[in-house]
Amino acid sequence: MKISAEKTDLMSRINAVLKAVPVRTSFPIMECILVDATQGAITLTANDSEFGIETVLDGTIEEPGMVAIEARIFSDIVRNLPDDRVVITVDSANLAVIRCGESVFNIAGRDAYDFVRLPEVARNRMIRLSQFSLKEIIRQTIFSTADNENNLLMSGEYFEVTGNVLRVISLDGQRISIRKIELKEAYEDAKIVIPGRALNEISKILGGGVDDDVSVYFTDNLVLFEFGDTKVVTRLIDGEYFQVDRMISGDYSTKIKANKRSLQECIERASLLVREGDRRPVIINITEDRMEISIKSALGSMNEKIGVEKEGRDLMIGFNPRFVLDAVRVVDDEEVSIYFTTARAPFIMKNDDESYIYLILPISFNM
Amino acid sequence: MKISAEKTDLMSRINAVLKAVPVRTSFPIMECILVDATQGAITLTANDSEFGIETVLDGTIEEPGMVAIEARIFSDIVRNLPDDRVVITVDSANLAVIRCGESVFNIAGRDAYDFVRLPEVARNRMIRLSQFSLKEIIRQTIFSTADNENNLLMSGEYFEVTGNVLRVISLDGQRISIRKIELKEAYEDAKIVIPGRALNEISKILGGGVDDDVSVYFTDNLVLFEFGDTKVVTRLIDGEYFQVDRMISGDYSTKIKANKRSLQECIERASLLVREGDRRPVIINITEDRMEISIKSALGSMNEKIGVEKEGRDLMIGFNPRFVLDAVRVVDDEEVSIYFTTARAPFIMKNDDESYIYLILPISFNM
Numbered sequence: 001m002k003i004s005a006e007k008t009d010l011m012s013r014i015n016a017v018l019k020a021v022p023v024r025t026s027f028p029i030m031e032c033i034l035v036d037a038t039q040g041a042i043t044l045t046a047n048d049s050e051f052g053i054e055t056v057l058d059g060t061i062e063e064p065g066m067v068a069i070e071a072r073i074f075s076d077i078v079r080n081l082p083d084d085r086v087v088i089t090v091d092s093a094n095l096a097v098i099r100c101g102e103s104v105f106n107i108a109g110r111d112a113y114d115f116v117r118l119p120e121v122a123r124n125r126m127i128r129l130s131q132f133s134l135k136e137i138i139r140q141t142i143f144s145t146a147d148n149e150n151n152l153l154m155s156g157e158y159f160e161v162t163g164n165v166l167r168v169i170s171l172d173g174q175r176i177s178i179r180k181i182e183l184k185e186a187y188e189d190a191k192i193v194i195p196g197r198a199l200n201e202i203s204k205i206l207g208g209g210v211d212d213d214v215s216v217y218f219t220d221n222l223v224l225f226e227f228g229d230t231k232v233v234t235r236l237i238d239g240e241y242f243q244v245d246r247m248i249s250g251d252y253s254t255k256i257k258a259n260k261r262s263l264q265e266c267i268e269r270a271s272l273l274v275r276e277g278d279r280r281p282v283i284i285n286i287t288e289d290r291m292e293i294s295i296k297s298a299l300g301s302m303n304e305k306i307g308v309e310k311e312g313r314d315l316m317i318g319f320n321p322r323f324v325l326d327a328v329r330v331v332d333d334e335e336v337s338i339y340f341t342t343a344r345a346p347f348i349m350k351n352d353d354e355s356y357i358y359l360i361l362p363i364s365f366n367m
Numbered sequence: 368m369k370i371s372a373e374k375t376d377l378m379s380r381i382n383a384v385l386k387a388v389p390v391r392t393s394f395p396i397m398e399c400i401l402v403d404a405t406q407g408a409i410t411l412t413a414n415d416s417e418f419g420i421e422t423v424l425d426g427t428i429e430e431p432g433m434v435a436i437e438a439r440i441f442s443d444i445v446r447n448l449p450d451d452r453v454v455i456t457v458d459s460a461n462l463a464v465i466r467c468g469e470s471v472f473n474i475a476g477r478d479a480y481d482f483v484r485l486p487e488v489a490r491n492r493m494i495r496l497s498q499f500s501l502k503e504i505i506r507q508t509i510f511s512t513a514d515n516e517n518n519l520l521m522s523g524e525y526f527e528v529t530g531n532v533l534r535v536i537s538l539d540g541q542r543i544s545i546r547k548i549e550l551k552e553a554y555e556d557a558k559i560v561i562p563g564r565a566l567n568e569i570s571k572i573l574g575g576g577v578d579d580d581v582s583v584y585f586t587d588n589l590v591l592f593e594f595g596d597t598k599v600v601t602r603l604i605d606g607e608y609f610q611v612d613r614m615i616s617g618d619y620s621t622k623i624k625a626n627k628r629s630l631q632e633c634i635e636r637a638s639l640l641v642r643e644g645d646r647r648p649v650i651i652n653i654t655e656d657r658m659e660i661s662i663k664s665a666l667g668s669m670n671e672k673i674g675v676e677k678e679g680r681d682l683m684i685g686f687n688p689r690f691v692l693d694a695v696r697v698v699d700d701e702e703v704s705i706y707f708t709t710a711r712a713p714f715i716m717k718n719d720d721e722s723y724i725y726l727i728l729p730i731s732f733n734m
Contacts, residue, residue: 102672105668106667272440
């Protein structure tokens with residue numbers, strides 16, 4: 001094999017696939033990046049068997065061939081090369097020679113045939129949305145997936161397509177996050193559960209452009225995200241997802257509307273007094289047109305009043321400040337509305353068209 | 368006690384003393400910041416017994432008094448307060464109330480009398496230099512101090528004043544760093560060894576202005592750095608420092624002059640093939656007017672040629688790339704000169720007026 005490419009292009013493509021390289025594994029081949037110049041284009045692939053990324057490198061093939069190169073040393077070397085053309089040659093013993101300027105590196109590669117390639121994903125079921133939307137939806141729901149070995153479904157996000165509406169749902173047993181968007185076209189109805197870890201990595205690679213689309217193809221057990229010259233494939237989580245709609249009630253006895261930033265900063269201050277692992281609740285006391293937020297812990301106590309618009313009954317309720325913060329932080333509106341029923345029932349933060357709904361269980365407390 | 372100050376001022380003063388708060392200790396009082404408003408000014412002090420910082424807060428004393436407040440929670444709270452006036456009151460039971468805007472925090476403080484204050488340092492022996500110079504000198508020598516429990520002297524830096532010349536020296540058994548500067552005035556000769564850790568922290572707090580001075584007062588066992596409204600006191604390391612001058616020879620049989628950036632980047636690339644704990648040398652082979660840098664390790668091999676101006680004999684010598692990088696990185700000149708005698712003798716990087724001298728031991732190697 002003999003290929004060449006600009007250092008900056010090669011670096012950006014290595015960085016793109018690097019997210020799928022496992023940190024430590026007992027299979028050295030999985031710690032490699034496959035460089036394949038046999039099919040008329042140069043592709044770089046990394047695959048940790050659950051999650052894989054393939055991308056196309058803009059370069060020149062002087063002699064077709066392929067090789068697997070240990071990802072960490074490959075990326076370290078390329079990052080430190082001068083900004084110049086990089087030439088990579090590989091001989092029949094998989095010895096890779098990387099040349100750039102006056103620098104010459106010799107690295108033992110591995111046999112490309114040992115590399116597990118990305119599985120093929122059939123392209124008959126799909127949806128398309130902007131990279132921006134997908135990135136936002138992931139950011140606004142990913143925090144309430146659970147790292148729960150006993151219930152794999154909780155570690156994923158539920159993607160539900162109904163006509164031209166996509167709903168993405170995550171839940172961890174103490175809260176539920178739901179985001180809803182309209183797609184530009186209608187698609188066949190679909191329900192899949194995508195691993196949270198893969199979504200997290202995908203959101204980091206997505207360019208986030210409003211005008212750049214991502215196509216999502218899926219089968220019963222695989223999903224392929226295709227955008228630009230990059231493909232990401234991951235396995236789906238098997239099983240029937242939770243029936244969340246029956247948990248979301250439209251009833252409420254108290255509603256408040258608060259400035260998002262004031263509410264967020266106030267709860268951030270209150271949470272300073274909660275140490276890791278402490279289940280101490282923050283308490284909000286809603287009376288008339290104001291709300292008092294308070295907390296008492298071993299570290300001290302804090303209280304603060306913020307102005308709100310209130311509807312309905314007075315209420316005092318306790319909650320885990322992190323859960324409310326996770327939701328408030330990702331809301332882009334200036335005002336947020338929260339709907340309560342009783343101090344023991346879940347409360348809901350949502351906007352009028354319900355493009356987002358965050359349900360949170362309260363914590364009981366003693367005064 | 369009742370004092371008030373702007374949030375930004377309070378935060379900056381807390382950050383300044385925070386460097387002297389030990390991370391974990393069995394003495395909770397040491398994890399506190401002393402707030403003292405008994406002497407007509409508000410001072411904040413932190414002291415981990417080896418190293419202490421005191422600074423003056425620009426604020427208003429409404430009622431004199433003092434208290435010790437746990438540093439971590441104090442700084443967390445103040446950082447998260449709105450940008451407004453902060454009022455701190457403390458009652459006779461050391462309960463501290465921190466108010467800002469609509470926020471009220473109650474934190475149990477500790478008795479200020481338990482706090483170990485900074486020792487007084489007599490002001491008869493001293494030198495004065497710019498904050499910029501002190502910061503630079505520390506940066507250019509601190510890397511060759513050793514974390515050596517068996518030889519405390521190696522963990523410090525030797526400050527030697529001779530008339531109007533200050534020399535700062537550090538060494539770790541495999542290399543020596545020497546920086547020399549001229550002071551604006553002449554002082555009484557002095558020789559002290561200052562702990563490396565304290566110098567490291569001081570260099571982070573120093574503003575680094577060319578026109579802002581720092582006064583360094585010292586006794587037989589203490590040193591006080593005074594700059595702006597801040598004082599840093601640390602113990603000196605006791606003992607006779609190493610005689611380094613006899614190790615620095617003016618003789619050489621090979622001299623090279625290279626572009627600093629090319630040399631640095633080339634050795635950085637070579638060092639990619641050296642894993643942590645590996646004593647594999649980088650080898651330079653100096654012939655005619657060029658130099659080849661190469662390395663062979665379990666990860667692969669690398670070689671690169673760079674142009675140099677050469678004087679004297681051809682030479683091949685091995686060295687630890689980190690040692691050369693530490694020195695090359697802190698040199699501000701565009702060109703660096705290195706003087707060699709044999710492949711087994713230390714080599715020296717220095718400039719013509721010897722304002723810096725870096726001596727490094729070579730590593731023997733097999734071809």
